Amino acid sequence: MAHGDLDQQVPAADARHFADRLRQTSASPVVYAELRGGNHAFDLYHSVRFEAVIDAIEGFTAWVRSRDHYPKYRDKADLLERFGLSDLAKRQIGGLSGGQKRRLAVSPAFAGNPHVVFLDEPTTGLDVEARRILWEVIRASTPTAAQRC
Incomplete structure (x- = not known):
């Protein structure tokens, strides 16, 4: 889970509590990240959407790390x-x-x-x-x- 600390619908304290409770009951790992200055929550449960988000993040980071987009990259x-x-x-x-x-x-x-x-x-x-x-x-x-x- 990634949660903005300024989210108006779900206070950050509630999100932290939810993540703690989920860790106690889930057989899968639960990761919680609080985004300072963020206004939204992003709950990533295993689903088709979750797979699409992860694929997009992996593709983006692979592209950034490849440095192919920097034709004359400075080390x-x-x-x-x-x-x-x-x-x-x-x-x-x-x-x-x-x-x-x-x-x-x-x-x-x-x-x-x-x-x-x-x-x-x-x-x-x-x-x-x-x-x-x-x-x-x-x-x-x-x-x-x-x-x-």
Whole structure:
């Protein structure tokens, strides 16, 4: 079961209770995931619909993991290097500075060498130096017209 914690019809506490009770009575495994900020519940019982949902999820994740949709996929090491994060690859996010966190958050947008990237105020909250560094990294990661051909 996946349940949104903001669901108006079934409160999250009721959904958790239901999942606990179902675990006690079901011979099959019961998995419960609470989606923060979610407004809906998705109950996945074994049925034709359930099989269709699972098949769709498996197909989507296989497509994403195949990387066939990224004709010029950048590997993780290259991406970390471009954004000046190589030496921080093994650190936990909580130990990074604000500028480092922001560069890490922006970097996946460039993983597939996209022609267009939409960034919504990527430097908000950064000091002047961190802002300058991030814009330099973004500009350096953007292919020129000659590189796109």
